[in-house]
Amino acid sequence: xxxxxxxxxxxxxxxxxxxxxxxxxxxxxxxxxxxxxxxxxxxxxxxxxxxxxxxxxxxxxxxxxxxxxxxxxxxxxxxxxxxxxxxxxxxxxxxxxxxxxxxxxxxxxxxxxxxxxxxxxxxxxxxxxxxxxxxxxxxxxxxxxxxxxxxxxxxxxxxxxxxxxxxxxxxxxxxxxxxxxxxxxxxxxxxxxxxxxxxxxxxxxxxxxxxxxxxxxxxxxxxxxxxxxxxxxxxxxxxxxxxxxxxxxxxxxxxxxxxxxxxxxxxxxxxxxxxxxxxxxxxxxxxxxxxxxxxxxxxxxxxxxxxxxxxxxxxxxxxxxxxxxxxxxxxxxxxxxxxxxxxxxxxxxxxxxxxxxxxxxxxxxxxxxxxxxxxxxxxxxxxxxxxxxxxxxxxxxxxxxxxxxxxxxxxxxxxxxx
Amino acid sequence: xxxxxxxxxxxxxxxxxxxxxxxxxxxxxxxxxxxxxxxxxxxxxxxxxxxxxxxxxxxxxxxxxxxxxxxxxxxxxxxxxxxxxxxxxxxxxxxxxxxxxxxxxxxxxxxxxxxxxxxxxxxxxxxxxxxxxxxxxxxxxxxxxxxxxxxxxxxxxxxxxxxxxxxxxxxxxxxxxxxxxxxxxxxxxxxxxxxxxxxxxxxxxxxxxxxxxxxxxxxxxxxxxxxxxxxxxxxxxxxxxxxxxxxxxxxxxxxxxxxxxxxxxxxxxxxxxxxxxxxxxxxxxxxxxxxxxxxxxxxxxxxxxxxxxxxxxxxxxxxxxxxxxxxxxxxxxxxxxxxxxxxxxxxxxxxxxxxxxxxxxxxxxxxxxxxx
Numbered sequence: 043x044x045x046x047x048x049x050x051x052x053x054x055x056x057x058x059x060x061x062x063x064x065x066x067x068x069x070x071x072x073x074x075x076x077x078x079x080x081x082x083x084x085x086x087x088x089x090x091x092x093x094x095x096x097x098x099x100x101x102x103x104x105x106x107x108x109x110x111x112x113x114x115x116x117x118x119x120x121x122x123x124x125x126x127x128x129x130x131x132x133x134x135x136x137x138x139x140x141x142x143x144x145x146x147x148x149x150x151x152x153x154x155x156x157x158x159x160x161x162x163x164x165x166x167x168x169x170x171x172x173x174x175x176x177x178x179x180x181x182x183x184x185x186x187x188x189x190x191x192x193x194x195x196x197x198x199x200x201x202x203x204x205x206x207x208x209x210x211x212x213x214x215x216x217x218x219x220x221x222x223x224x225x226x227x228x229x230x231x232x233x234x235x236x237x238x239x240x241x242x243x244x245x246x247x248x249x250x251x252x253x254x255x256x257x258x259x260x261x262x263x264x265x266x267x268x269x270x271x272x273x274x275x276x277x278x279x280x281x282x283x284x285x286x287x288x289x290x291x292x293x294x295x296x297x298x299x300x301x302x303x304x305x306x307x308x309x310x311x312x313x314x315x316x317x318x319x320x321x322x323x324x325x326x327x328x329x330x331x332x333x334x335x336x337x338x339x340x341x342x343x344x345x346x347x348x349x350x351x352x353x354x355x356x357x358x359x360x361x362x363x364x365x366x367x368x369x370x371x372x373x374x375x376x377x378x379x380x381x382x383x384x385x386x387x388x389x390x391x392x393x394x395x396x397x398x399x400x401x402x403x404x405x406x407x408x409x410x411x412x413x414x415x416x417x418x419x420x421x422x423x424x425x426x427x428x429x430x431x432x433x434x435x436x437x438x439x440x441x442x443x444x445x446x447x448x449x450x451x452x453x454x455x456x457x458x459x460x
Numbered sequence: 461x462x463x464x465x466x467x468x469x470x471x472x473x474x475x476x477x478x479x480x481x482x483x484x485x486x487x488x489x490x491x492x493x494x495x496x497x498x499x500x501x502x503x504x505x506x507x508x509x510x511x512x513x514x515x516x517x518x519x520x521x522x523x524x525x526x527x528x529x530x531x532x533x534x535x536x537x538x539x540x541x542x543x544x545x546x547x548x549x550x551x552x553x554x555x556x557x558x559x560x561x562x563x564x565x566x567x568x569x570x571x572x573x574x575x576x577x578x579x580x581x582x583x584x585x586x587x588x589x590x591x592x593x594x595x596x597x598x599x600x601x602x603x604x605x606x607x608x609x610x611x612x613x614x615x616x617x618x619x620x621x622x623x624x625x626x627x628x629x630x631x632x633x634x635x636x637x638x639x640x641x642x643x644x645x646x647x648x649x650x651x652x653x654x655x656x657x658x659x660x661x662x663x664x665x666x667x668x669x670x671x672x673x674x675x676x677x678x679x680x681x682x683x684x685x686x687x688x689x690x691x692x693x694x695x696x697x698x699x700x701x702x703x704x705x706x707x708x709x710x711x712x713x714x715x716x717x718x719x720x721x722x723x724x725x726x727x728x729x730x731x732x733x734x735x736x737x738x739x740x741x742x743x744x745x746x747x748x749x750x751x752x753x754x755x756x757x758x759x760x761x762x763x764x765x766x767x768x769x770x771x772x773x774x775x776x777x778x779x780x781x782x783x784x785x786x787x788x789x790x791x792x793x794x795x796x797x798x799x800x801x802x803x804x805x806x807x808x809x810x811x812x813x814x815x816x817x818x819x820x821x822x823x824x825x826x827x828x829x830x831x832x
Binding site: 320332335336338339340342343344346347348350351353354356357358361367368371374375378426428429430432433434436437439440442443 | 726728735737739742745753826
């Protein structure tokens with residue numbers, strides 16, 4: 043069957059919402075109706091709770107939902123990565139058991155990839171999965187795990203073969219986070235917030251049917267997860283917004299948003315808040331200072347140019363053109379912008395930059411910017427890794443010389459932690 | 461605002477690129493650098509007659525092709541990439557825009573067809589020996605003498621001032637308003653002197669006017685607005701030209717490091733080189749995005765166009781010279797020689813850094829026009 047036209051999609055979604063949307067239902071009741079209809083995840087296949095539409099067409103679906111101010115399926119957090127990975131590599135049992143809970147929001151997920159000993163080098167994971175008495179027994183430590191403190195399930199990358207080469211000894215599992223042997227501790231950051239966790243795993247157990255993909259093919263499966271993560275991280279990513287209406291479903295939805303966004307309330311500050319530069323300078327009485335104006339203009343110019351570069355990349359993508367170099371530099375540009383904005387906010391604040399909390403300008407927002415921007419050039423791939431990717435994949439320069447990929451993993455030098 | 465080129469614009473770009481690859485390889489650029497005239501008349505005729513580039517941004521009723529700033533900027537970007545030696549920027553961008561924006565219908569009929577066909581080479585004389593391209597710095601006086609005016613004073617940094625057969629000159633009227641005046645090269649009392657241009661691919665001159673007869677373009681009150689529009693157009697085109705040059709430098713430097721072997725390995729395999737190459741890509745792509753946005757903003761009549769134009773020029777001023785510095789460094793010793801082509805773009809980058817206003821001046825202009 044050929045794909046539906048945009049008008050057909052609009053008509054069908056309008057018809058569905060006209061008949062079913064009722065803001066006085068409970069959030070869970072509504073999302074179950076939505077998931078049954080296929081309009082909760084229109085880009086999922088028809089046989090798995092979706093409509094089999096393209097990503098572009100599901101934007102049309104979103105558009106109609108906005109018209110009705112209707113709440114969609116849950117999509118914040120790692121759940122969308124879990125859904126995509128399970129659809130690509132999971133068994134039918136995985137799809138039956140997990141997809142609904144992902145879409146209704148009843149079950150929360152986390153990603154257990156990074157370790158204290160392997161950050162940029164994710165494939166160096168050293169968490170063990172040993173097969174004993176018909177079950178996988180897991181031991182190791184994971185870190186930077188967003189949402190682990192309230193997650194039901196985790197996407198786990200663990201080593202099942204120490205004699206295989208690095209990328210061939212990993213397997214991918216779904217782990218039940220609510221079991222003895224899984225200990226979650228918050229990791230406090232330099233800006234005082236705690237958005238991530240450390241997860242200590244000691245003799246935790248996974249039944250064999252919760253392995254995803256083939257044994258030893260974990261890296262391939264993880265690549266799917268990471269690809270979806272990067273796709274969401276190109277600056278076009280949006281967090282859900284609360285909707286200020288009185289009906290029951292909005293109240294429940296807003297609670298969900300508050301709960302899920304709590305760890306990220308500082309995220310706007312890690313971008314450097316270019317949007318506040320002029321306001322900050324005016325408030326501080328420094329907007330007339332030619333030196334300050336020069337610095338503000340530099341950052342505004344860089345931020346605008348970066349935004350237009352992202353728009354060029356998106357325009358090319360919408361026209362079906364192959365990705366040009368403009369599509370690869372957004373993350374690195376964002377780091378430059380954040381760092382420069384931090385410097386200029388400091389210059390504007392003057393001695394006030396020594397203060398924090400409500401003694402700092404703008405009720406602490408400025409102080410929070412000053413200690414939050416270092417995150418942006420690290421999270422989701424450091425600037426250094428971005429430069430490697432750009433030079434190797436876009437500029438076709440020679441790959442790094444490696445000594446870790448052609449011998450048994452147990453012989454590869456590793457960190458002594460973790 | 462549009463963030464992509466149409467298929468027609470892409471095709472237009474590739475036609476110009478092929479033309480310039482054939483007519484303006486670096487051997488040809490070097491030849492013109494050392495010539496008296498500074499450009500090849502045969503290439504100029506071909507560029508005007510075969511490609512119609514001189515007519516691009518001139519309205520159809522005056523013998524032009526009626527294209528927007530975007531198309532004009534595509535042409536200058538490609539010319540910056542090829543380092544074409546020709547009076548295109550002076551004539552088809554500066555003088556043509558000035559007459560389009562300032563002239564009466566009759567004056568446009570008189571001047572534009574010649575500029576469109578390439579028969580006339582025009583230029584715009586704004587900066588004075590102690591000044592720049594901002595309207596406030598223009599001090600030269602124009603005195604009314606019946607139907608004509610008389611110009612008194614010196615203009616400097618006049619682009620292709622020796623090749624031009626038509627000058628558009630910015631001067632002050634007795635009432636303090638700015639006026640744009642047309643002066644044919646046959647006028648009396650014009651003295652031209654070539655200036656020793658550090659970038660020999662783009663020639664500069666000093667022109668002295670001593671009671672020179674001149675025709676005021678348009679009305680005695682319209683000069684400021686006409687110059688403002690002209691200025692935005694030429695700055696957007698210059699930003700695109702600079703982005704084109706920067707991209708060429710980046711590509712050539714990358715090709716060189718991929719070829720060069722030291723310590724038994726390609727120097728492109730060193731992470732320090734790879735990371736520099738990635739940073740260069742970032743800077744050049746941001747400069748391109750801003751330059752394209754500037755041209756698009758002018759075509760859209762965007763209220764923020766002047767801010768965006770200045771943003772683009774400030775960005776291009778820094779990105780072009782920074783790319784040139786990196787390019788020399790990546791070439792090592794050979795990059796500092798006259799024999800290596802990098803120096804030619806380095807000089808264009810250095811000259812363009814200040815031509816039509818430097819980065820700091822444009823940043824301030826950007827903020828003054830910033831509405832957000």
